[in-house]
């Protein structure tokens with residue numbers, strides 16, 4: 064009997080496994096594929112995800128493997144620098160291959176004690192009052208108290224649960240790959256300049272020695288079920304640029320769509336959904352992986368609390384209540400960005416207008432906080448502006464706040480030096496620090512770094528400790 068089985072060892076599943084292990088939950092991750100993905104999708108880790116990595120002591124290893132880029136220019140690719148004064152110690156984008164992130168997160172989860180079994184596809188799920196029976200493709204049956212479907216856009220777990228996935232089908236498919244080219248770089252750069260003003264949805268960019276990353280629309284080519292061919296890339300390049308740049312020797316070729324869908328529910332009894340299994344949207348703005356990893360961060364400590372027996376009754380349901388609206392918002396911003404990429408006169412005019420509006424600092428701030436998820440505010444009820452938001456990595460007497468969150472516990476940051484976490488001290492740390500760079504007397508942080516309470520009254524604090532951390536010992 065496992066406490067939690069996770070279907071899928073992508074970024075979401077690996078992050079969740081690590082979060083659960085911080086609380087000694089017995090975790091098994093089942094991954095359908097025997098080997099990690101062969102194609103290299105370069106993704107960007109946005110500010111909030113970098114903050115999560117810092118909160119768990121993972122940032123150094125991740126930074127070593129990625130390339131820092133400026134945080135701006137990610138809303139519909141509109142070329143505006145990030146506004147000054149972004150409220151984060153990690154105000155940049157980290158370009159990093161997705162397989163590297165998955166590898167690092169999986170390695171971290173295993174170091175913490177998670178088991179990962181590859182070549183195991185979940186094919187059937189049955190739940191009862193005591194737990195969930197998970198069946199694998201070879202007929203083996205496993206028993207667990209909870210199951211989380213982190214099994215991607217075509218999630219088997221979601222389908223087996225019968226959870227609806229309404230939304231819009233893909234309208235524009237895109238071909239993507241890595242190839243070599245037969246012409247000098249200057250010729251490519253010269254051709255790209257003019258055409259990119261009208262056609263936003265293609266590129267041919269250097270990517271490592273001799274290799275170019277190529278993206279072209281898939282309109283009118285190949286059967287969606289078949290992998291794309293090099294000849295199809297050539298045809299599309301000729302149609303757009305008048306030349307195929309002599310592309311040859313592909314490393315890999317793939318295809319993706321811009322379907323937009325959101326699961327109707329994130330939880331059915333003992334089975335939950337996270338990451339692409341719960342939401343899909345076009346990759347514009349580079350948010351999908353970030354969103355999934357942040358789902359895992361929100362869910363991990365709550366599910367651990369449920370397993371360990373101290374979760375207040377409603378805690379696990381706050382996962383859907385908090386994360387589904389965030390996904391809805393991401394779906395909407397990708398819909399908007401997709402429109403802004405259209406070459407039609409109407410959307411182009413809106414794009415020009417928005418480009419002008421982004422010169423206003425407030426507009427630029429608003430959009431970047433959306434894309435990077437540092438603007439997320441969970442609804443914890445009425446209260447000061449900071450309530451429900453994440454706290455940046457402020458200075459505290461031991462150095463940096465995030466350095467105190469590596470163990471995934473709650474934290475009372477107490478400038479009054481007279482409050483106590485009493486019977487919750489096995490779940491919540493207490494830092495009495497009059498020097499903390501805060502402009503409120505005291506904050507209670509959840510393990511995911513969101514502000515659960517602000518104040519200076521012990522009784523009020525105790526009420527909120529009960530709300531988030533259950534009954535005291």
Ligand SMILES: Cc1cc2nc3c(=O)[nH]c(=O)nc-3n(C[C@H](O)[C@H](O)[C@H](O)COP(=O)(O)OP(=O)(O)OC[C@H]3O[C@@H](n4cnc5c(N)ncnc54)[C@H](O)[C@@H]3O)c2cc1C
Pocket residue numbers: 070071072073074075076093094095096104105106107108161183184185186213214215216218219220239319337338339340346348349350351352353354355
């Ligand atoms: C071209 C492109 C560019 C992108 N760029 C970015 C970006 O810059 N930033 C960003 O944040 N996001 C980006 N994304 C989105 C990102 O790749 C996804 O959102 C992310 O992979 C979702 O992670 P996940 O773990 O939820 O699902 P997945 O990565 O799909 O992982 C699911 C895992 O489950 C396994 N699985 C499936 N079925 C089963 C089963 N039945 N049993 C067991 N295992 C199973 C799969 O093999 C897979 O390993 C991009 C996507 C594309 C297509």
